[in-house]
Amino acid sequence: MADRPKNTQAPDASPGAPQARQDTPAPGRDWQVLDALVATIAERRAAGDDQTSYTARLFAKGRAKIAQKVGEEGLETALAAVGEGPDAVVSESADLLFHWLVLLAEMDVDPARVLDRLAERQGLSGLAEKAARSD
Numbered sequence: 735m736a737d738r739p740k741n742t743q744a745p746d747a748s749p750g751a752p753q754a755r756q757d758t759p760a761p762g763r764d765w766q767v768l769d770a771l772v773a774t775i776a777e778r779r780a781a782g783d784d785q786t787s788y789t790a791r792l793f794a795k796g797r798a799k800i801a802q803k804v805g806e807e808g809l810e811t812a813l814a815a816v817g818e819g820p821d822a823v824v825s826e827s828a829d830l831l832f833h834w835l836v837l838l839a840e841m842d843v844d845p846a847r848v849l850d851r852l853a854e855r856q857g858l859s860g861l862a863e864k865a866a867r868s869d
C-alpha cells in the first residue's frame with residue numbers, strides 16, 4: 735500500500751500525554767507494517783513455495799478457499815468480541831487483516847483502492863448515504 739499518512743499519533747493518546755516525535759512512531763502503529771506485509775504476500779505468491787509458506791499454500795488453494803478464510807476470520811473476530819475480550823479481538827483481527835490482504839492480492843486489487851474508497855466516504859454520514867439509496 736502507498737500514499738497513506740505516516741507517523742500519525744495514535745487516536746487514543748490521552749490529551750495531556752507527551753507528544754510522540756513525528757519521526758518515531760510507536761511499533762505497530764505505522765502503516766509500514768501493512769506495507770511490509772503486502773510486499774511479503776506478493777513475494778510469497780511469486781515464489782509459490784507451498785512447502786515452506788502458508789501464504790503460498792493459500793494461493794495454491796485458490797480464491798474460494800482464501801475467501802472462505804476471510805469469512806472464517808471475520809466470524810472468529812465477531813465471536814471473540816462477544817465471548818472473549820480485547821486481546822482475543824486483537825489476535826483475530828490480525829488474522830482477518832492478513833487473510834483479507836491475501837484475498838486482495840489474489841484478485842490483483844491494490845489495497846490502496848480500499849483506502850481511497852474510505853477517503854471518498856469521509857464526511858458522508860452513513861445514515862445519509864443509506865437514506866439516499868434507491869434500492
Ligand SMILES: N=c1c2ncn([C@@H]3O[C@H](COP(=O)(O)OP(=O)(O)OP(=O)(O)O)[C@@H](O)[C@H]3O)c2ncn1[C@@H]1O[C@H](COP(=O)(O)O)[C@@H](O)[C@H]1O
Binds near residue numbers: 786789832
Ligand atoms: N500475518 C500472518 C498470519 N496471520 C495468520 N497466519 C496464519 O493463518 C493461519 C490461520 O489459522 P487457522 O487455524 O485458521 O488456519 P489453518 O487451520 O491452518 O487453515 P485451514 O486448515 O483452515 O486451511 C495460521 O496458520 C496462522 O499462522 C499468518 N501467516 C502469515 N502471516 C504473515 O505472512 C508472512 C509469511 O508467512 P509464510 O507465507 O508462512 O512464510 C509471515 O512472516 C507473517 O508476516
